[in-house]
Amino acid sequence: QVQLVESGGGLVQAGGSLRLSCAASGRTFIRVAVGWFRQAPGKEREFVAAISWRGSSTYYADSVKGRFTISRDNAKNTVYLQMNSLKPEDTAVYYCAATAFDGDIVSKDSYGYWGQGTQVTVSS
Numbered sequence: 001q002v003q004l005v006e007s008g009g010g011l012v013q014a015g016g017s018l019r020l021s022c023a024a025s026g027r028t029f030i031r032v033a034v035g036w037f038r039q040a041p042g043k044e045r046e047f048v049a050a051i052s053w054r055g056s057s058t059y060y061a062d063s064v065k066g067r068f069t070i071s072r073d074n075a076k077n078t079v080y081l082q083m084n085s086l087k088p089e090d091t092a093v094y095y096c097a098a099t100a101f102d103g104d105i106v107s108k109d110s111y112g113y114w115g116q117g118t119q120v121t122v123s124s
């Protein structure tokens with residue numbers, strides 16, 4: 001079993017920052033890729049960022065490039081999403097997900113393990 005727990009969400013003003021954490025239990029993040037996805041009410045869950053298991057490759061949705069940074073600390077079994085210059089359209093529930101698949105890690109269909117989500121709300 002792989003269990004993922006997100007934390008770090010909250011309410012911030014536009015232009016502010018948050019750092020989300022995704023902690024894994026049940027297995028190490030070693031040799032798994034981790035992605036962040038988000039879902040706003042009435043919208044599909046969408047890709048935000050992903051990082052390969054070695055941490056050498058990162059991927060970002062166009063909407064967050066230059067503002068968000070994904071990183072990982074495999075020794076702590078934790079992946080982070082640093083979110084800067086937040087915009088109201090970033091408001092969503094943010095989910096982390098893990099996959100041992102070494103292929104297309106920007107697709108949510110590649111992920112079999114999901115956290116419970118953490119709410120991020122950005123006010124105007």
